[in-house]
Amino acid sequence: MNNEPRQIPEVPVIIIESDDEPMNAVTTPPVQPQRRLSWLQVAGIAVLVAALLAALFAGYKLYNYYHIGIPVSTTPSENIDKLKQPLVPATPEVKLTSVTVLDVPINFYELHGLKASIQFTRPEADDTSVYLYTRCADHTPEGKYIGSLVAEGKDLQSDRTRLGYMAMADGRMVIGIARSDKVKDYVLERGGSFFRQFILVSDGVIPSRFYLHGKVERRGIGRIGDTLYYIATAGKETLWDFADALREYGFTDAIYITGGNAHSFYRTADGVSHDIGVPDTTENTSTQIPWLVFKKR
Numbered sequence: 124m125n126n127e128p129r130q131i132p133e134v135p136v137i138i139i140e141s142d143d144e145p146m147n148a149v150t151t152p153p154v155q156p157q158r159r160l161s162w163l164q165v166a167g168i169a170v171l172v173a174a175l176l177a178a179l180f181a182g183y184k185l186y187n188y189y190h191i192g193i194p195v196s197t198t199p200s201e202n203i204d205k206l207k208q209p210l211v212p213a214t215p216e217v218k219l220t221s222v223t224v225l226d227v228p229i230n231f232y233e234l235h236g237l238k239a240s241i242q243f244t245r246p247e248a249d250d251t252s253v254y255l256y257t258r259c260a261d262h263t264p265e266g267k268y269i270g271s272l273v274a275e276g277k278d279l280q281s282d283r284t285r286l287g288y289m290a291m292a293d294g295r296m297v298i299g300i301a302r303s304d305k306v307k308d309y310v311l312e313r314g315g316s317f318f319r320q321f322i323l324v325s326d327g328v329i330p331s332r333f334y335l336h337g338k339v340e341r342r343g344i345g346r347i348g349d350t351l352y353y354i355a356t357a358g359k360e361t362l363w364d365f366a367d368a369l370r371e372y373g374f375t376d377a378i379y380i381t382g383g384n385a386h387s388f389y390r391t392a393d394g395v396s397h398d399i400g401v402p403d404t405t406e407n408t409s410t411q412i413p414w415l416v417f418k419k420r
Contacts, residue, residue: 196326196375199305202290202297205349206309210294212236215419217254217389221357227368228357230399232389233350237417238294241274241316243410248388248396252418255353255389257342257399258382259289259415260318266411270319273310274413281307285319287378289344292316294420298346298376300325318413323366323377333362340384340400341365345377353380353389353417355399380415 197205213236220231237254246253260280261269268280271288281304289298290306292315299306300322310317322330323343338359345352354377356365362379369377386403388396 193300193322193330194326194328195300197297197299199299199301199303202299202306203309205297206290206292206295206306206313206315208295210420214392215254216392217353217417219389222372224368224372225364227360227364229365229368229372230355230357232353232355232399234353234417235350236420238420239289239291239296239316239415239417241272241291241318241413242416243274243413245412245414246416251390251394253390253416254419255387255399255417257353257380257387257415258385258412259380260320260413261381262411262413268413271304271307271317272319272413273307273315273317275316276311276314278311282319285321287320287322287325287376288317289320289378289415290315290317296351298344298351298378300376300378318415320381321362321379323362323379324370324374325376327370327373327375329363329366329370333366335362335379337361342380342382343369343377344380345369345374347374 215236217237218233218235220233222229222231232255234255241259246256260272263269268282270280270282270285272280283302283304286300286302287298288301288306289296290310292310292313297306307317321334324345338361340358341354341356341360341362343354343365345354352374354369360368366377382400384400386401387399389399390396
């Protein structure tokens with residue numbers, strides 16, 4: 124019996140070498156060389172961007188020019204057509220109606236058989252050709268007019284910041300709402316008068332915002348149908364209440380008239396003049412104030 128200890132055979136270690144990459148290795152794609160734009164391509168892109176910006180700016184300007192944010196009853200072309208219509212004979216007169224609308228006492232002066240112009244001398248009560256006069260456009264203390272102003276064919280200011288207007292030519296007169304200067308240009312050609320003021324009512328709608336605040340006496344020029352009215356509150360009112368009362372009464376369009384309770388007059392059919400507002404205690408000799416004067420044709 125062999126008593127020698129039994130030897131455990133060695134287990135061979137087998138190492139397999141491989142040149143292949145492991146299965147889970149991340150393969151990085153080869154970097155492609157960047158292609159640079161030629162100067163012609165860069166210039167073309169710059170021109171395209173500039174043209175796009177110019178088109179956007181032109182569109183913005185065009186939108187602002189025509190978009191007023193409120194409906195408009197009569198286009199500038201339609202008002203020019205009205206100014207071209209032949210005059211219909213009518214007795215010159217101013218009819219006063221006093222009413223209260225939405226708790227706002229108002230005097231309406233209905234205008235018939237009259238023509239209007241802008242002049243810089245204040246009418247006298249003994250001038251029987253004058254049936255009514257009032258302030259119209261505003262001006263700064265330095266004498267610069269606010270809003271476009273044409274007086275008897277003379278262009279004194281071009282300013283479209285106020286979109287309401289009144290135009291007078293060849294014995295006819297209209298009011299309207301527009302940013303366009305087509306009506307002003309027509310009036311200039313005809314030797315007429317024109318001024319701009321704030322909108323009170325446009326196509327039976329009042330603006331969503333007013334720029335004059337507080338309570339003072341208010342004035343305006345309004346239209347119902349083809350009839351124009353000079354309008355004056357009997358007391359102090361906010362501009363919103365004034366405009367809302369005109370809308371409620373049925374005015375299609377109305378524009379603001381500056382002057383508050385400044386003195387003016389109207390003449391009845393019997394030739395007698397009647398004060399509007401508070402009579403002046405001092406003589407006003409200013410030649411800067413533009414007066415809107417209604418005379419018999």
